Amino acid sequence: MKINLNSDDILEAREAARIWGVSEGYVRKTISQSPEKFPEGTVRKFGKQWVVTTEGMEHATGKKDPRRN
Numbered sequence: 421m422k423i424n425l426n427s428d429d430i431l432e433a434r435e436a437a438r439i440w441g442v443s444e445g446y447v448r449k450t451i452s453q454s455p456e457k458f459p460e461g462t463v464r465k466f467g468k469q470w471v472v473t474t475e476g477m478e479h480a481t482g483k484k485d486p487r488r489n
Contacts, residue, residue: 428487433470436477439486447472450480 424430431439433447440446447470450457462476474485 429474431472431474431477433472436472440477440481440483441486442481447477447480 434444437444437446443449447463451463451470457480458472458476459479462473462479464471472480478484
């Protein structure tokens with residue numbers, strides 16, 4: 421399986437929060453308090469950095485990707 425790390429669907433957590441209009445710490449806070457909101461494989465921590473997919477943000481926030489409206 422090949423993963424394209426240049427995909428627009430893989431986002432740094434702060435960037436994802438800005439795009440979805442939620443607080444900067446949304447991903448970190450949600451993953452610690454309600455990890456079930458993110459489907460398996462849609463969020464991961466690399467070192468100190470949280471990375472989330474578009475699918476993960478759509479599930480966690482209940483809102484479709486605002487970039488695709």
